[in-house]
Amino acid sequence: MTPSRESRRASKQLLTGLLGPAGPEVTCEECFANLDVYVEHDLSGDDADAFVPGMRAHLEGCPACAEEYDSLRDLIASETGGRT
Amino acid sequence: MRSVAASVRLMDEASPVRSVDREAEGRRWVAALSGHGPAREVAAATLHAMLLRAARFELHRRRAAFAGAARETIDDLAMQSADDALSAILNKLDTYRFESHFTTWAYKFAILEAAVRTRRRAWERSELPIDPQDWSTLPARPLDRRGRRDPRTPHHARRPVQDASRRPAQATRRDRSRR
Numbered sequence: 001m002t003p004s005r006e007s008r009r010a011s012k013q014l015l016t017g018l019l020g021p022a023g024p025e026v027t028c029e030e031c032f033a034n035l036d037v038y039v040e041h042d043l044s045g046d047d048a049d050a051f052v053p054g055m056r057a058h059l060e061g062c063p064a065c066a067e068e069y070d071s072l073r074d075l076i077a078s079e080t081g082g083r084t
Numbered sequence: 085m086r087s088v089a090a091s092v093r094l095m096d097e098a099s100p101v102r103s104v105d106r107e108a109e110g111r112r113w114v115a116a117l118s119g120h121g122p123a124r125e126v127a128a129a130t131l132h133a134m135l136l137r138a139a140r141f142e143l144h145r146r147r148a149a150f151a152g153a154a155r156e157t158i159d160d161l162a163m164q165s166a167d168d169a170l171s172a173i174l175n176k177l178d179t180y181r182f183e184s185h186f187t188t189w190a191y192k193f194a195i196l197e198a199a200v201r202t203r204r205r206a207w208e209r210s211e212l213p214i215d216p217q218d219w220s221t222l223p224a225r226p227l228d229r230r231g232r233r234d235p236r237t238p239h240h241a242r243r244p245v246q247d248a249s250r251r252p253a254q255a256t257r258r259d260r261s262r263r
Contacts, residue, residue, distance in 0.1 A: 072191060
């Protein structure tokens with residue numbers, strides 16, 4: 001029996017989640033330590049991941065850190081109109 | 085010693101219009117918070133007010149977790165978050181590297197504290213997704229003398245008590261390790 005497209009997609013997502021990113025990834029502690037720097041570069045339009053390598057990969061795989069990133073980014077953006 | 089008036093200026097300089105000189109702004113904050121006397125108290129009170137605003141911002145974003153909660157409860161959580169964030173900041177002032185605005189650096193502590201409280205509340209109020217009749221199927225002696233699970237235990241009784249996907253415990257462990 002051939003697996004459906006949805007089944008293959010779910011399997012691929014599961015496998016990707018299990019294997020993790022191909023490149024470097026920071027830990028939750030490193031993520032928190034660099035969150036402010038990353039957010040300001042991001043809001044400035046810089047390539048934030050160039051300043052904190054592995055941050056983007058971590059945020060894509062860690063919902064808790066991603067929520068805090070979104071919150072800090074939105075808070076700073078609301079105060080500065082998106083400029084830092 | 086920095087005067088009270090000088091410390092009050094910190095509040096103005098930390099307004100939504102951001103200081104161009106990020107490092108100078110940061111050094112003013114660090115000097116004021118590292119000092120003694122009324123100037124430090126003013127700076128700490130100013131920062132606390134900003135942290136309280138950040139905590140309220142975060143709790144508002146996560147308001148779905150507080151459905152039915154009294155306004156006082158949320159206000160209290162915001163105040164606790166701001167208090168703990170200020171304490172963490174004062175303890176970690178030497179880790180601020182002037183690579184971002186001081187206020188951005190400080191806000192992340194308030195957001196973390198508010199997020200931790202939100203997750204903890206969700207965890208405390210989450211229901212155990214187990215049917216009442218399942219309790220009767222749990223084995224009386226699930227482990228053998230070596231601590232291994234009894235192989236005769238029915239498969240449906242071996243499953244974890246709580247569905248991992250509904251449990252924020254992973255984040256909670258991470259939160260503890262970061263603070």
